[in-house]
Amino acid sequence: MKLKTLTVLCCLLFGVVLTAVSQEAADSVIAPDSAQAVMLPSPVLRLSGEDAPDDHGHAIDLTWEKSADDGAGQMNVIGYMVFRADSPDGPFDARSDLLFGVTEFTDAGAMNEGENDYMPDHQDYYYKVRALTADSAVYADSEIFGPVQSYGQWFNWERLAVFLMVAGFLFLMIHFIRRAKGGADLYVRRLAGIEAVDEAIGRATEMGKPILYVLGLGTAADIATIASYTILGRVAKKVAEYQTGLIVPCYDPIVMTVAQETVRTAYMDAGRPDAFSEDMVYFVTNQQFAYVAGVNGVMLRERPATNLYMGKFYAESLILAETGVVAGSIQISGTDEISQIPFFVVACDYTLIGEELYAASAYLGKEPLLLGSLKAQDYAKAGVILLAIIGFISLMLGYHGVVEFFHVTG
Amino acid sequence: MKRQLPLMMVFVFGFAMIIQYFIPHQASEWVNAFLMDWMMIIGVFALALGIWSLIKVSWDKIKYKKPNWEYAIVTLAGLFLMIFFGFDYFRHFSTPIGSDNYMYVHFYRHIVIPIQSTMFSLLAFFIASAAYRAFRARSLLATLLLIAALVIMLRFNPLLGPIQPIMEKFSVWLLNVPNLAAKRAIVIGVGLGMVATALKVILGIERAYLGKD
Numbered sequence: 259m260k261l262k263t264l265t266v267l268c269c270l271l272f273g274v275v276l277t278a279v280s281q282e283a284a285d286s287v288i289a290p291d292s293a294q295a296v297m298l299p300s301p302v303l304r305l306s307g308e309d310a311p312d313d314h315g316h317a318i319d320l321t322w323e324k325s326a327d328d329g330a331g332q333m334n335v336i337g338y339m340v341f342r343a344d345s346p347d348g349p350f351d352a353r354s355d356l357l358f359g360v361t362e363f364t365d366a367g368a369m370n371e372g373e374n375d376y377m378p379d380h381q382d383y384y385y386k387v388r389a390l391t392a393d394s395a396v397y398a399d400s401e402i403f404g405p406v407q408s409y410g411q412w413f414n415w416e417r418l419a420v421f422l423m424v425a426g427f428l429f430l431m432i433h434f435i436r437r438a439k440g441g442a443d444l445y446v447r448r449l450a451g452i453e454a455v456d457e458a459i460g461r462a463t464e465m466g467k468p469i470l471y472v473l474g475l476g477t478a479a480d481i482a483t484i485a486s487y488t489i490l491g492r493v494a495k496k497v498a499e500y501q502t503g504l505i506v507p508c509y510d511p512i513v514m515t516v517a518q519e520t521v522r523t524a525y526m527d528a529g530r531p532d533a534f535s536e537d538m539v540y541f542v543t544n545q546q547f548a549y550v551a552g553v554n555g556v557m558l559r560e561r562p563a564t565n566l567y568m569g570k571f572y573a574e575s576l577i578l579a580e581t582g583v584v585a586g587s588i589q590i591s592g593t594d595e596i597s598q599i600p601f602f603v604v605a606c607d608y609t610l611i612g613e614e615l616y617a618a619s620a621y622l623g624k625e626p627l628l629l630g631s632l633k634a635q636d637y638a639k640a641g642v643i644l645l646a647i648i649g650f651i652s653l654m655l656g657y658h659g660v661v662e663f664f665h666v667t668g
Numbered sequence: 669m670k671r672q673l674p675l676m677m678v679f680v681f682g683f684a685m686i687i688q689y690f691i692p693h694q695a696s697e698w699v700n701a702f703l704m705d706w707m708m709i710i711g712v713f714a715l716a717l718g719i720w721s722l723i724k725v726s727w728d729k730i731k732y733k734k735p736n737w738e739y740a741i742v743t744l745a746g747l748f749l750m751i752f753f754g755f756d757y758f759r760h761f762s763t764p765i766g767s768d769n770y771m772y773v774h775f776y777r778h779i780v781i782p783i784q785s786t787m788f789s790l791l792a793f794f795i796a797s798a799a800y801r802a803f804r805a806r807s808l809l810a811t812l813l814l815i816a817a818l819v820i821m822l823r824f825n826p827l828l829g830p831i832q833p834i835m836e837k838f839s840v841w842l843l844n845v846p847n848l849a850a851k852r853a854i855v856i857g858v859g860l861g862m863v864a865t866a867l868k869v870i871l872g873i874e875r876a877y878l879g880k881d
Contacts, residue, residue: 314694369694379694410693421690427863435873479707481862484869511718512711519878540725541718545780547787559736573791580794594858596851604802612854613861619874627873635857635864642856 299335300326301398302387307406310364312417315379315410317366322400325389328358339388339397340365346384346402379409419664426641430634437633438626444633449621451590451608455489455566458588459496462563468503469493470562472553472578474569474593475546478512481616482594486568487520488619489592493566494524498533505556506539509549514541550574554581567591567606568615571598579605592618675872682870722747750775816842 303323310317320340328335337357341350342365353365365385367377384404388397438444462469471490476483490506497504506521508514518539525534542552557565558581565582567575568591575591575598582589583605591602592610602609610618613635620628645664652660685703688696726740753771805811822828823839868874 312692314692314697316694369697410695412691412693414690414692417690424686424863427860428867431864431867481865484874485865488874508718511714511716511721514721515714515717523878536721537725537728541721543722544715544718545784547784548780551783551787555739573788576794576798577787577790580798583797594861596854596858599854601798604798613857616861616865628868631864631868631873635860638860638864639856642860 297332297334298396299328299332299389299391299398301389302338302400305385305387305400305403307365307383307385307403309406309408310366312411312414314369315408316369316377317364318383318385318406318408319362319364320385320387320403321362322387324359324361325398328389334391335389336392337390339390341386341388343384344382346404350384350386377408380407382407416667420666427634427638430637431631434633434637435627435630438630444626444629446617446621446629446632449610449614449618451592451610451614452489452618452621454588454590454608455493456496458564458566458590459493459500459502461588462497463500463502465563467563468505468560469497469564469566470553470556470560470587471504471506471566472569473506473508473513473517474567474571475509475549475574476513476570477510478516480570482568482570483513485616485619486592487516488622489566489568490517491520491524492622494521495528498525498528498530501530501533504538505560505562507542507549507553507556508539509542509544509546511541511544514539546572546574550577553578557581557585557587561585562587565589567593567602568610568618569593571595571602576601576605582606671875671878674878675875679870679872682866686870719747 302325305320305322307318307320309315310319325331325335327333335358337355338360339355340353340363342353343350354363356363365377365383368375370376371378382405384402385406386402387400389400390397434444459469471493473483473486473490476486478484494504504521506517508517518536521539522531522534525531542549554577556562557578562585565578565585565587567578567589571578571591571593572595575593575595579589579591579602589606590608590610591606592615593599593602594612594615596612599609599611603611617632617635620632645660649660649664652658681703684699688700723744726743728734729737729740730744750772753775799817803810803814803817805814819835819839819842823832823836825832825835828835865874
């Protein structure tokens with residue numbers, strides 16, 4: 259019995275000793291880890307900065323080489339913090355927190371004095387980058403870089419390709435306008451949609467019904483609306499000559515004002531200023547679907563013989579054009595909104611696709627100045643196709659320079 | 669002079685805006701912001717002209733009892749009611765929700781928005797009727813259009829069984845190759861047309877916006 263008791267006691271004692279030893283061993287494993295977490299990381303190297311290019315100023319581009327302990331070495335860098343000061347002695351203000359692995363940062367401030375974070379140009383700035391660890395008390399600062407100043411540029415080199423294209427296009431236009439003025443015969447292909455306008459006006463006159471002209475939802479600054487004014491002018495002149503009615507409901511008040519002047523002048527040119535009434539061109543609303551409801555109402559009540567949709571259109575295009583079909587009108591449309599072209603194609607008798615809308619003025623006028631610009635467009639298109647082929651071949655050969663040159667980012 | 673002055677202004681401001689696009693400097697941005705502000709100011713004044721036009725046309729309809737003149741009453745009533753409730757002073761008509769004007773907001777939410785949604789929803793029916801007309805196989809091109817449309821419409825149809833993945837691949841090809849090529853051709857044409865028209869306006873070649881083509 260005594261032997262059994264002694265054996266149990268011995269076992270317990272052995273167990274206690276074993277537990278104590280293993281606990282000590284475990285403590286000795288944890289200790290080195292916690293010691294490693296507070297080790298000082300290496301600072302970032304070669305911090306440099308310069309004014310951010312092709313901008314309005316108020317920004318500095320910074321670059322550096324990441325800490326030796328960022329993704330390597332002790333692997334204890336978890337991020338960086340950028341500091342800026344007006345003098346090398348400080349005080350330094352934190353500008354941004356960045357993740358590990360990042361080696362560049364643009365320090366951009368506000369442009370206008372009085373705004374939060376205003377960053378004046380032509381002032382010395384000093385920077386340092388802090389490598390951060392999980393322990394906020396353990397970090398390593400880079401050497402201070404400075405002075406560096408920000409300033410605005412007078413040319414955006416990122417847009418050089420655009421500048422050259424515009425300049426080249428302007429040169430082409432001037433060249434062809436001069437040629438056209440000199441009497442050169444410039445061929446313009448037939449535009450069925452525009453040729454149908456006269457026929458449509460004639461039909462309206464025969465039927466004794468008005469013509470509905472919709473300028474779309476664009477503003478007066480939209481090129482499609484500007485092109486539409488030209489067509490409206492021509493239509494209004496014919497309408498005045500044939501003494502047919504004209505209805506121009508407008509979505510935008512500025513567009514309405516310009517359209518009124520266009521129609522008024524057309525009536526004067528046709529020798530019928532007395533037939534013009536301001537009520538022909540009127541404002542409906544600048545709510546998209548309320549406007550559609552208004553125009554559709556006119557279509558179904560007045561039953562115009564011809565509907566012309568020229569300008570910028572969005573979701574309302576099909577609603578308008580299909581209501582025109584229901585009203586039994588001849589319909590001619592033209593828009594540069596690619597997503598709406600299919601709707602017009604299926605619902606209208608004639609459609610001016612994309613650039614045909616812009617070409618309409620030259621086609622209608624047959625003036626050398628306008629025809630010359632049209633020819634320049636054709637040559638510019640050929641140039642774009644050629645550039646696309648060159649870019650394609652250069653990429654196939656592994657040269658990215660051509661594509662990079664035309665890649666406008668700024 | 670009446671014609672020369674606007675042309676001169678268009679030339680000066682047009683070229684100024686072109687040049688501004690290439691100059692990122694603060695001064696250039698300031699000019700841009702200044703001119704954009706002016707556009708907004710002019711827009712506000714033009715809105716007054718627009719409202720005047722709407723009132724005049726509607727009033728004439730009522731006055732001379734033109735056909736369907738009753739609708740003009742609804743138009744004018746809607747216009748003046750919204751102006752009436754739009755004034756902050758009339759908030760006592762309401763039980764305000766936050767700083768909203770009760771009547772104004774409710775007229776908008778419960779009359780204007782549902783009517784506009786109704787108009788928009790008509791599009792679904794018009795798409796069906798337009799598709800019916802467009803997809804009639806009257807010629808070779810129309811037949812091709814019909815086939816392409818069928819492929820696009822059927823691409824997600826699970827009832828097609830083993831053909832469905834083939835249909836899906838074909839429709840993706842249709843959208844990404846022939847469709848996109850045609851789209852890009854139109855986009856390039858539109859882009860050049862826009863530049864040409866803008867230059868024509870700036871150079872005074874295109875002057876229809878002045879009321880003379």
